[in-house]
Amino acid sequence: MARRRGPAAVGVPAACSGTAAHGAGGTRPGAGQPGWGYRRIHGELTGLGYTLAPSTVWQILKDAGIDPAPRRSGQTWRRFLAGQATTILATDLFHVDTVLLRRLYVLFFIEQGTRRVHLAGITAHPAGEWVTQQAATC
Numbered sequence: 001m002a003r004r005r006g007p008a009a010v011g012v013p014a015a016c017s018g019t020a021a022h023g024a025g026g027t028r029p030g031a032g033q034p035g036w037g038y039r040r041i042h043g044e045l046t047g048l049g050y051t052l053a054p055s056t057v058w059q060i061l062k063d064a065g066i067d068p069a070p071r072r073s074g075q076t077w078r079r080f081l082a083g084q085a086t087t088i089l090a091t092d093l094f095h096v097d098t099v100l101l102r103r104l105y106v107l108f109f110i111e112q113g114t115r116r117v118h119l120a121g122i123t124a125h126p127a128g129e130w131v132t133q134q135a136a137t138c
Helices: 038-047 054-063 077-087 128-137
Strands: 089-097 103-111 117-123
Touching: 038 054, 103 128, 117 128
Parallel strands: none
Antiparallel strands: 089 103, 103 117
16 A cells, blocks of 8 residues: 555646646646546546545536536447457356266256357366366367
8 A cells, every 4th residue: 555645635626726737827626537536536646645525526527617527428238248249159057967876967058149158068076176177169
């Protein structure tokens, strides 16, 4: 853990207060990192030793004309998964009890895009090496 020298600064950082944030030559908070929201900026300032409330960061961004929460223009989770479904595999291992009271373990894979099931192997004594070998050959 990094050691801090001297007492931590309390209040709003000078670069973000008053006209320093908006004046000529001053920096606009969050302008260098457009993907950062007020929570991320607050966390970074806290890590630097500044003590201030998240609402203070929100107010500073609002006063500077910066949207406090970046707009997410990326894909939704559902759309991402639909696009990746052809490459996603699910796997499971279940057991079957035989008529002779033996327990066998079945390993299978499911292609998410096509819903095809691939039987990888059946064994009475599954081990990590066996599962790895079956996955490599499937």
